[in-house]
Each structure stands twice: as structure tokens, then as C-alpha cells.
Amino acid sequence: MAAVRAIEQADLIVAPVACEGGISMAMRIASHWIKPDQPQLSVVFPMVEAPEPRQQAWKAAADLLASEVSTGKQVVLLCEGDASLFASGSYVLLSLQQRHPSCQLRVIPGITSFSSTAAAAVWPLALQQDQLLVAPCPDSELDFERMASHAEEQGQNLALLKLGRRWRWLRPLLEQRGLLSRSLFAEKVGWPDQCIAPAEQIAAEERPYFSLLLIRQRWPDVLP
Known part of the structure; x- marks a missing residue:
């Protein structure tokens, strides 16, 4: 409700x-x-890899927001998911703190895509002594193998974000490791055409940038 009130009251x-x-x-x-x-x-x-265009965009956005706030306006910068987790808005907030330290800021926490996915599927992210690792999907098969092996040793459940084109090679690896049946796939969470389904049902092909995977290593010994 805090976000709704902020939007309704914004200039x-x-x-x-x-x-x-x-x-x-x-x-x-x-x-x-x-x-x-x-x-x-x-x-x-x-959405480019080169740092300079992104840095210039963040600075320009910070200057614009600060200028509007200085006139007495209440300004809302929208963000999908949570503004503190892999969010472009986080860079703008850091830029505002650096370039306009007197500008008053308030961050309203949002619901992450993986939390929303878990809730929709009634899929507990962590129980009892479970660990949960949240990370972008690795860029290579070798990096994923290393991550998966460490997660298995530590008993870590995984929330892998930004699958996109990586799903083409990730799905076969999950099957090889016996993780496919313990994985939940989701894309465009919160959008009208969202998809949340067992990973086994999703073919090994490129998916949208806004896609993710939840992987459960095992269930605790004590359950209902």
C-alpha cells in the first residue's frame, strides 16, 4: 500500500x-x-555492456529527478520488483546520493520476482536450515557446474535470474544432474502473460530476459 499511496500523491x-x-x-x-x-x-x-552510456544515463536521470524535487514536487521513480535487487533504479539512487546529497530519498521495498514465483506456485524458498542463493544465471556451462556442485555440497537452494538465452544449455545440464524435476521455471512474472511451470515442461530454447529458475536441492527431514 505504501507504493500505491506514493503513486497517488506524486506530482x-x-x-x-x-x-x-x-x-x-x-x-x-x-x-x-x-x-x-x-x-x-x-x-x-x-541495455548495453559499455559502462559510459549507462553511467551517463544514471547521472542524467539523477540530475533530472533532483531538479524536479527542488521545485517542491513529489517525484516517484518506478521500478519492477525490488529497488534494491539487481535494479537499474539502484544506480540512480546511488548517483543521487553522490551528486545531490541534500535530495530527500525514500525507497519503498517491492516484491522480488522469485518471491512472487514461489508464492504463486506454493514453492517454499527455504525451510528450517536451508540456505538460499540468489544470483544471475552463470554465463557458461562450466560456471554453472561449479555453482551447482557447491550448492549441492552446502545444501543451497538456488534462485537463478536472467536466464534468457542460457536456458538452451542450462536445461540439458539440469537433466544430467537430476535437478530438472526439482526446478521451477518462470518468466515475465507479474506481467499479463507470465508463465510459471515445472522446468520439465519448458523446451531448451531461448527465453525472454525476464526469466528465472528456482532449484530445490532436497527437502528437510521434518515435514508435515
């Missing part, structure tokens, strides 16, 4: 897009609570 709603003229899924999700007469603005956070 300006700002949302990230990947390119000029792009559609903000965060804005679409929040549209249920945005009034028709509320000013809206998009800021571009380019």
Missing part, C-alpha cells in the same frame, strides 16, 4: 525505458493507480 511519475520511445512495463503495471492528469516522464536506461 510526477518517472519510469525507465530501454530506448527512446520504448514502453515501460513498470509504468504499465502502475497504470492502475496513476490518474489521467498526473504528469508522466520516461528516462532511458540503455
